[in-house]
Structure formats: C-alpha cells, structure tokens
Amino acid sequence: MKIFLTGGSGFVGGAIAKSFADRHEIIALSRSEKSDAVLKSRGANPVRGDLENVTADMLADADAVIHSAAYVEEWGPWPVYEAVNVTGTERLLKAAKEAGVKRFVHVGTEAALFYGQHMRDIDETYPLAPQSPFPYSATKARAEAAVVAASDPAAGFETIVIRPRVIWGEGDKTILPVVKEMADAGNFAWIDGGRSMTSTTHIDNLVSALELALTCGKSGEAYFVVDGAPVKFREFLEPYLATAGVSLGEKSAPGWLVRLIANLTEPLFRLANSENPPPLTRFTAHIMSRDCTISDAKARAELGYAPVISLKEGLARLAG
Template sequence: MTQGHYTGFSMRVFVTGGSGFVGRRLIATLKARGDEVRALVRSDKAAETVRTAGAEPVSGDLDDAEALRRGMEGCDAVVHTAAMVKAWGSREEFFRVNVEGTQRVVDAARAAKVKVLVHVGTEAMFVGGKPIVQADETWTRPEKPLGLYPLTKGLAEERVLAANGQDGLRTVVVRPRLIWGKGDTSLLPQILESVRKGQFRWIGGGRHLTSTCNVANVVEGILLALEKGRGGQAYFLSDGPPVEFRAFMTQMLGAVGVKAPEGELPYGVARLLAVVAETAWRVLPLGGEPPLQRFILRLMGEEVTVNDAKARAELGYVGHMTREAGFAEMRS
C-alpha cells in the first residue's frame, strides 16, 4: 500500500456514497491533501457533485459488482459511506442496499486486493436494546433491533468486520453519532421541513443529553481509521462531551436563521402515537411513511450518548471541529 497522509505520500481511494453529506466532505478533504479519489455514482447529478468535490465518477450502484470492481482497481483504500438511511421502507430494499450492497463492496475490495476498507456504521444499530447511554465498543447488538435500519446496519457492520484479514484486507468501522454541519443534506433538511409544516415538537421537553459528531470530525475519524485503525475493530466518534439535545438543536437551527419552536409532546404520548401510526401504515395502503416512529423516538427523544475514548487512545482522534466552530461554519 502506498503510504497515506501521515507519511506524506498520496493514496488512491474509492468512495461509495460520494455525493452524500459525508462523502462530499471526505472527497474534498482527500483531494486537498493530494490523494486521488474515485467515487461511485448512480446519476448524472451525482457525477457532477463528486466531480465538483474532486473525485473521478464511476457509474454504477451497490448492486453492480462489476462497477465496484472496476472502480476499486488499483486503489489502496475504500471508504463505504453509502447506505439506505431511512426510518421506513421495504424489508427487501433495506437488505438489498445495506446488507447485500455492503457485502458486494467487501467482495470487490478483496478481489481488487485493496489493503484497507473503512465502513461508516452507526450507533442506531443498538436501538431496540437497553438505553444507548455512554455506549462503547464492548456493546453487542440487541437480539431484536427496533426497525429495519438498525437491523440492516448492524448486519452490514458484522459482514465488514468478519472480512478482516481475508485476501490481505484490513477492515475498520467508524460509528459517528448524529452527524451535522455545513452542507447537511440529511438531518437538517428533515428538521426544517418539520418546522415549516408546524409539526416539530420537543419530545419530553428535549432536555436529555446527546452526543453529536460534526461532519469534519467524521472525516477526521475516517482518515485516522484508514491509517491507524486496527483490523476487525469499530470506533465510536463524537464531538466530545454530550450536550443537551434541545440546546444543540436550537443552536443548529439558529445557525441557518431559523427560530426553534417551543411546542412539546410528552414522551409517553409520543410513543403511543408512534405505535398507532406504525400499525396504520402496515395494515392500510397509506403512502409515504408514518409521521412518528418508535425508532426515531429512541434516537431523538431520549438520551443517546457514546464514549469515543477508544478512538482517541488508539487512533489519536481529537475531533478538531468544536461545536462553536461548526455553527460558525454553518453561518458562513
């Protein structure tokens, strides 16, 4: 493997999900430090996005083993950020994208003799078990995860870690909690839409603690995992000490010029409404997705905190982007 950033030599890196929030920031950072980047794209629009960020587009998707193999040929490293990130959808699609798609990425990396694969996982894989409070890497997945996203992301991570050492491939997982920051095309737009429609409520008052991870810190963790991550290991990433959920969200909305609503909804009432809504959407021919879901309540309506001490000790992870600097960047 050609040496990476920390020894001053460039790498050739293949990225999935390159047109997404994390992918764009990752490509721009890799390019800025002198690496060569290729990115998998499913559309002309995605191709233009990754090209603008600094990557060479490779047409195809996670179903296309040949496109994956072609894109990875001659690469030193692969970063797998692509996933079906939804709270609701068909079991078939979740498994096809998150589990089978990840397996195809692993298989292609092995076939292309790539040396290291970093997979972007999530703390959401623990939803359905005990409260996610100060979760660390010793935690095991619950027997019955709550929802298809936690289930399939957990299975995907399992596939990645199991492949460590096969055909010389080193596999590492990073698990950022609540990714946010400038250029967010995921979390913030959903919140803004909810505010615009007058549907936003603070569940249980919103005074619970949460861990967060700015997109710049996610990228920092990915790059360190490429260089220093131990094969077959996972690493939580965060911005540091937890913060009150309501205070954080209020500041984030304020950074884009939106005043946070005041409306609240008791947790018990919200959970009952979520159960009723999920049931209705399962048995009736209703379009879209339920307005309230238990999976979302567990991630946003109660404490979710992670312990990133392992990443700090083993990778030298710092999380250089402070929340204050992240908000300032959003305002710029």
C-alpha cells in the same frame, strides 16, 4: 492514496471527496449522471455502478475503500434496507478483496446498536442490535458485522468501522433541512422538552477520523467518534436551527406518548404498504426521546483521533 468511495454524492461522502481531493485520488461509485456531476465538482472520478452490482473491476487498483453509501431513508420496505445495507455491503467487501484492496473503512452508526433503549455512556463493548425492530438499525448492524467478519489481516485485507452519532455541519441533508421543514410548517414539537442527552459528530470530525482509519487502528475493530461531552438535545438543536434563521418554539410532548402514538400508527402504514411514512416513525420517536451518550476514548487511544472542531466552534462557523 487511491481510494474507492461509495456515497460520494451524499452528505458524508461528499465531504470526504471535497476534503481529500488535494491529497488522495478518489474514484467514486455513481448511480446517475446527476451524481457524476456532483462528484466531479468535488474533485472525484465517477465510476458508474450501484451497490447492487458493484464488482472488482470497478475498484480498479484502489488501495482502500471508504464505504459511506447506505439506504438511510426514514421509511421504505425492509427488502430495500436489506438489499442496499446488508447485501450491498457484502458485495462491496467481496469486490474489494478480489481487487486487492488493503483497507476497507466502513461508515457505521450508533443506530446499529439501537432497539428503542437509552444508551448511556456506552463504548464499543456495547452489542450490535441485528434483531432491532427498526430496519435501518437492524440492517446497519448486520452490515457492520459483515465488515468485522471480513477482516483478514493475514491475507492483507483490513477492515475498520467508524461510528458517528448525529452528523451535522455544512452540507447536512437530514437533520437541519428536515427539522426546518417541520418548523416552517408549524409541525415541530420537542419530545420531553428536548431534555434527552446526546453525543454529536461534526462532519469535519468524522472526515478526520475516516482519514486516520485509512492507516491507523486495528483491523476488525469499531470506533466511535464524537465532538466531545454530550449535551441536552435542545442545547444542540436550538442553536443549530437558529443558524438557518429557524426558531423551534416551546411546543413539547411527553416521550411516552410520542412513542405510543408512533407504535400504534406505524404498523397500520406498514400493513397498507404505504409509500409515505406516518407523521412520526417509530424509529424517530424512539431515537429522539432516548439518551445516547458515547465515549470515544478508544478512537483517541488507537486512531489518534481528536476533534478538529468543537460543537461551539461548529455552531459559530455556521452562524457566521
């Protein structure tokens, strides 16, 4: 299959390009020479462009789109989240339709449902949070809604959303390096002792689900994909960081206090138009201190999804 990929220079997109290289042809949106080189090394053909200017001719005669690019930073101005995540996704949908693409697979996130609450045993019936106070959540929710609304099987244009939660494994650019940096600087503390419950998604499981979504699943539908049963955050993070030789120690702070401090400090940083984030953003304080446990029964039933690697196997592989 000929696939137009966005975000191919990133963690998720890079894993897709590498994994698909021997059985699909990948054309990948690239914003820089640096990304061109990364993409070529992953077996993809770069096409120069940006979500802010992508057009149908860049997609050539692709059969499918996998849309992984997003503004995923923890901090930044609302208009940037909006321009990349919402307007960029809408522009890509339009380009894909015009180019005659048959299937559009969107990399979603459980964070699109999040406004600060626990999310226990949720499935795809749980509502999106387009009014979330967190710019990443609100804009990923609106991007997903645009993808679902664009579904038009009668016109030969199908759209599917795959939602991972806490993506981890080889190539992770967020969780492991960020927590390692905090721990190395002596700034890491558990929230509530790391007792919040979480689902996780190993990168190989996500890539496998995205490949299934190219041909299976119902247009206009979202699917959660996770590794298996949820675990305590600490049961995941401690061994994950240990694979990089990092010990996270015993320091801990109560969730209510961490959220209160983040709620009070972040508005001051926003008011000052600070380029640097506060020590802890409201988003991180909330998402790290709330339970998020997810059922992926729908993906198992309708996509034929089953994890290709378990949490235990993934940790052992990294440790090895």
